[in-house]
Amino acid sequence: MHHTSLIATIVAGLGLAFVFGAIANRLKLPVLVGYLLAGVLVGPFTPGYVADQELAPQLAEIGVILLMFGVGLHFSLKDLMAVKNIAIPGAVVQIGAATVMGLGLAMALGWGVGAGVVFGLALSVASTVVLLRALQERRLIETGRGKIAVGWLIVEDLAMVLALVLLPALSGVMGGEAPTAQGGAHAFLGGGVMAAFAITIGKVVAFVAFMLIVGRRVIPWILHRIAHTGSRELFRLAVLAIALGVAFGSAALFGVSFALGAFFAGMIMAESELSQQAANDTLPLRDAFAVLFFVSIGMLFDPMVLIREPVAVLATLAIIVVGKSIAALVIVLAFRRPMSTALTISVSLAQIGEFSFILAGLGVSLKLLPDDGRDLVLAGAILSILLNPLLFAWLDRILPGMIAKEAQNATGAAGEEPAMTAAAQPHALLIGYGRVGKAVAEGLKSKKMPLVVIEDDVERADELRKAGFETIGGNAVKPEVLLKAGLDKATHLFVAVPNPFEAARIIEQARAANPQCEIVARAYTDADVTLLKQMGATHALIGEEEIAKGMLARAPRKKPPAQAHH
Known part of the structure; x- marks a missing residue:
């Protein structure tokens, strides 16, 4: 088997890593634990098959190169x-x-x-x-x-x-070991x-x-x-x-x-x-x-x-x-x-x-x-x-409880919470200020539409306030947070949180509190769309579909005239 030691080492390493990685994943542990245990099993300190002790470090060196490259x-x-x-x-x-x-x-x-x-x-x-x-x-x-x-x-x-x-x-x-001679220099x-x-x-x-x-x-x-x-x-x-x-x-x-x-x-x-x-x-x-x-x-x-x-x-x-x-x-x-x-x-x-x-x-x-x-x-x-x-x-x-308490303390330290003028009139309500939420907020701001943002990250909520957005710190799953943001007067609700189950809970509560509000939510799959609409979303948008619609909007509106044949 000497001539196949490279193949045997790779097969044993990857095969056992797959098995133990799958077990670790099943146990909700990082798969890296499974990989390390696979190595212990084929190492010289445990009984059974022992992988090639000279080839394994060289393969590991390639792994180091590609890890550091990444x-x-x-x-x-x-x-x-x-x-x-x-x-x-x-x-x-x-x-x-x-x-x-x-x-x-x-x-x-x-x-x-x-x-x-x-x-x-x-x-x-x-x-x-x-x-x-x-x-x-x-x-x-x-x-x-x-x-x-x-x-x-x-x-x-x-x-x-x-x-x-x-x-x-x-x-x-x-x-340790002194460096080897470096020649003339x-x-x-x-x-x-x-x-x-x-x-x-x-x-x-x-x-x-x-x-x-x-x-x-x-x-x-x-x-x-x-x-x-x-x-x-x-x-x-x-x-x-x-x-x-x-x-x-x-x-x-x-x-x-x-x-x-x-x-x-x-x-x-x-x-x-x-x-x-x-x-x-x-x-x-x-x-x-x-x-x-x-x-x-x-x-x-x-x-x-x-x-x-x-x-x-x-x-x-x-x-x-x-x-x-x-x-x-x-x-x-x-x-x-x-x-x-x-x-x-x-x-x-x-x-x-x-x-x-x-x-x-x-x-x-x-x-x-x-x-x-x-x-x-x-x-x-x-x-x-x-x-x-x-x-x-x-x-x-x-x-979650700690973040909510920090938001309350931040408000208390600043004295009176800034007056929520937008929440007291018809306005748009945005939940989540990640990449999607940021784009929505900037767009609504350019249209001069009154806007209130709900964000559960304390530091990001502070940044939003400094940027001039009326912001409520807290988790929108809680009904009191939605009410504080003026949900009853909101004409539009934009749910930009990426977790569809969290979004569904928010939409269900929002629809019950404000049946007339137009609710727009982000989705990743058709199953997400079905779930969000069942909970009361007016629109549930998938990124790929919106890209396709944008492409089609730029397509010719009618069939070009056929060229005459001579």
Whole structure:
């Protein structure tokens, strides 16, 4: 079977990942847990089949390249700048706090300072996959809380990219394996750690300059030329060739990591208008190799560490779930943000994932982190990812009441609530101020139609008031919120919330309170349309159908005259 070890490793990895991922999904757990458990099962520490120990890390390396390429592709400087005042200092302080806690545990376990720093850094960064999925499931990405969490995550990712670059150069002084000789430049600078550090920084600067000067011109040019061929297959191949080629070339020519090269390839490609197509076309392959990456990480985990070092495992878990969360909570509250925002960010960050694995693996390879340290990172990751859905379930229960209380307190702190002049006369009522709601509000404002907006996100409601919109903070499912917004005098109700079941409850109450009101709601499927109309919606609009109607409206009104035949 030696000649088929590559096939066997891929088949075993993907097959078991599918089975355990499906079981995890069934149990309402992140599928990443299933992938890690699949790796444990085919690893050398459990009985039965053992996957190839040399091939698996190489497949994982491709997974790292494509993961980092995806991070770069979705990196948004605009999103980061929108919340920079809290996300940048908050993430930096939280990383520092988690690193100090990790260092303290490492010293208690008898490790060196270098091992403690690597261990602490590995515990400080949340999983992009887990965090984004949790926020998307709860429609929090577009809220003020969600944007801060995503911005915070971007800063953490950038900090880890920097750590991956600097650790090899600093490993000698930190007690690990000293950098290998760097040739003439190393000797010219006098040798030693500082010389290696200077050379590493020089190579990184050269690579970044090359990508910004040459890459920013060449990569978009290649993509546009290939896109004009009309071949989707060639375009997909070009994207993958660029991602893998830049990663490999950066390591071969500049001596920087595959991860940094792939991140910059994605970041440069993100500037092109074809970036969304590139992301969509490469997603299946990125997902497949990401699965193999998590499986290979699971293979490195020794389950016996749970029995051998139970106190250390619990202490590691406490740092991730309790220590990091408290640090984030205090930081967000220090910036005078509401408790709902602080708790959302704290729970979002109460887990670790892919960057932690990459950092721990690098620490072990540099002889900085002992194998037990990597096992503790893996145990902490698996357990924290298992606990994260439970923390979000708790948050989902307490958040609505907390948001309503915060809205009341905000009104009380400001004294009398601004007079709702629109609510006292015939007006339009808009529920939800996401992308759709914003477009509706701007359109009604341009028509000078009296408008009241209901928004359950406290920070977004404050922004609406500052922008001049009469706004009620609260959940429109509650009848008292609808009445406060003047539902009885509303001529039009626009329900722009994306959840059809929530929209249906709102529409049912609104129709009972105001039978004459024209109710317009958004829908995604024909089943949504049926449900919303049964509840009392006058119109339920599906995006695709409205696009089709717009196209047909621009079609010729009558059949063009037939050409005469001679």
